[in-house]
Amino acid sequence: MTSQMHFRLLLVLLLSDLYSIIDVKLASARCLSEEMDLLLQLRNNLTYDASLSTKLVSWDEQSDCCSWRGVRCDDAGHVIDLDLSSDSISGNLDDSSSLFRLQFLRRLNLAGNSFDSTQLPTGFGMLKELVYLNLSETGFAGQIPSEFSRISRLVTLDLSTFSPGYILSLKLESPNLNMLIHNLTRLRDLRLDGVDIAAAGDDWCHALSSALPDLRVLSLSYCNISGPLDSSLAKLQSLSVIKLDGNIFSSPLPDFFAEFANLTALSAGSCGLTGEAPQRIFQLPTLRTIDLSNNRELGGSLPEFPENGSLETLELSYTYFSGNLPDSIGNLKMLSSLRLFGCNFSGPIASSISSLSQLIAIDLSVNHLTGSLPSFSLSRKLSSIGLRDNKLIGKIPLEWKGLKNLTFLDLSDNSLSGELPAFLFSLPSLETLTLPNNRFSGQISELESASLSPLEQLDLSGNNLEGPIPKFVFKITGLSTLSLASNKFTGTVELVEFIELKNLFSLHLSYNKLSVGTSGSDSDFSLLPQFNSFMLASCKLQKFPFLKNQSRLNMLDLSENQITGEIPNWIWEVHDGYLPYVNLSHNHFTGLQEPYHFHTHQYLDLHSNLLIGGIPLPPRSAVYVDFSSNKFTSSLPADIGNHLSSAMNFSIANNSIVGGIPLSLCNASLLEVLDLSGNSLSSSIPSCLIEKSRSLVVLDLHGNKLSGNIPDTFPGDCKLETLDLSFNQLEGKVPESLVNCTKLTVLNLGHNRIGSSPSTP
Known part of the structure; x- marks a missing residue:
């Protein structure tokens, strides 16, 4: 036998062995029949909407269950991952469920279903291999069972829920938070939003810091926990995300939060925070989101921001922050949302804001800001601008013509002046244009209907606008609110002209120099939009308009x-x-x-x-x-x-x-x-x-x-x-x-x- 033949024979034998190994591997990866039966029992005992389900409805008994949607198996064919999230499941889940006999499960996600306010089954405690458990927004209610503390391998636990009106549906009373987590020492991600924990600051802070030294995500919003925020939390140096909104701390924001070197998100809105917020927190190089809104006794000022800051969201609305907006805010190149509504900021709006190319939403309303409007020359992604109730002056910048993504603009209650530029009514995405109580003057130029913005709300009231109401207004067919009150508009407008505005909900023409005519038959007036608000004070009306068919008027x-x-x-x-x-x-x-x-x-x-x-x-x-x-x-x-x-x-x-x-x-x-x-x-x-x-x-x-x-x-x-x-x-x-x-x-x-x-x- 030649050496070439020996080589070929050896190659065949090697390939044969390799194929045998692969066959064994594939065979072992097939779903085990007993686990398929458990999955089928689970499906048959659950109620779900077949028209909305994408997972349970697709399970085919003739196919390998490891290939089913939402199911993943290990090499031995054991089901280790079950994801039935948002699959329109409703009804009951009790301790007898076959779910709790899937003993090799490592990941379980039932989030976004509705289990009709039933008690959380103790059976979850049998799934001792779980490293990931997500039961958020599942409708469970009542006490969280002590058996949950037996799932000692858990890395992620999400039991968050928000009932309508923030009625707390799950609670941690007996066991309390400390008893639940004292064995869950591997937890990195803990989300209990909306769970009634009802613990004082030293209790819940000490429980977390002593049991979960490596915690990275802490989310306890609307948990009925109180303050003050205890210094023991400083031990949690791995924290990356902190969400504590909607609790009542009645204490300052601790300075040690600025020591968390990995912190990317801090959200503590509506918490009754007091005192002054440490400036250092805003300068953390890792921080991407900070939300301290709705803390009316929380003050402070914005710091000088470092170059190339990572902040994407800065939310301080309804706080008592004051001072100027630092020019260094332009260093926040990744900033997409800036909301400082209802604070006490003063001085001009930093011109550097116009260089923020990632900015999508800005709301500086109800402050004491002065000077002119920013040009937003590089902020081409802007979709929302709120600057109402300040002391701003000057004209609307021509650069705003380039804001093609703008959907919302509110400049009301300032001292802005000049004529309204025609491009305002032709921005391709603009739905809300609110400019009342300024000093805008002159006539509004006519526009072609093909170039009109898709406006739904138009409020120009309380200015000095003159001339006739432009004809293009009657061609903005999506309008739901039209307020032109308290200007100097002239001419005659017939009510029947509003017939084409089928969606018009609110009409305010009061206090102009207009004459509103009521010519037309009763049948014509029956075609008017169904108004909620119909305000025609001082419009030289000679006749009571026929509104008998109005079914929504308030x-x-x-x-x-x-x-x-x-x-x-x-x-x-x-x-x-x-x-x-x-x-x-x-x-x-x-x-x-x-x-x-x-x-x-x-x-x-x-x-x-x-x-x-x-x-x-x-x-x-x-x-x-x-x-x-x-x-x-x-x-x-x-x-x-x-x-x-x-x-x-x-x-x-x-x-x-x-x-x-x-x-x-x-x-x-x-x-x-x-x-x-x-x-x-x-x-x-x-x-x-x-x-x-x-x-x-x-x-x-x-x-x-x-x-x-x-x-x-x-x-x-x-x-x-x-x-x-x-x-x-x-x-x-x-x-x-x-x-x-x-x-x-x-x-x-x-x-x-x-x-x-x-x-x-």
């Missing part, structure tokens, strides 16, 4: 117009009678069309009209009622009995009238402001009206013909702040019980026949 303001005749009775039926805010003041209305039926109205203003007859009885829901400066007298409508019965569910027998002020008015139990001044009401003041000062804050009856004594019935819990009974024919003495009204700041009894005053409250 706020109606037609004040300061020129509408005559009767107030139509259908207006009280709009939105099924739920119309909380109605202002029809300063018109020429002469009466209320009968029969009318008040429903749910909280703010009802009919003052300064020509209304006659008896005082309309406000609904029980009324909080603010102003019927002043009309011609109401003690005379009653002819159908007063029917009116009272239908409007207030009272019979005529229960509606005695005293001087034109009906006693049933006292049944509006929520009433805080009542103004009947400037009418022709006579006779005496009902004593029940004075008794109502336990809810009334303002009572104004001045300028009538009221007589008799002021009832001495002011209650001990009187809430009146304003009482004006002047210019009537009242007599007698100032009632002694008036001393009960300790909050009274305005009292006018002048031009009556009243004698001596009571002792000073």
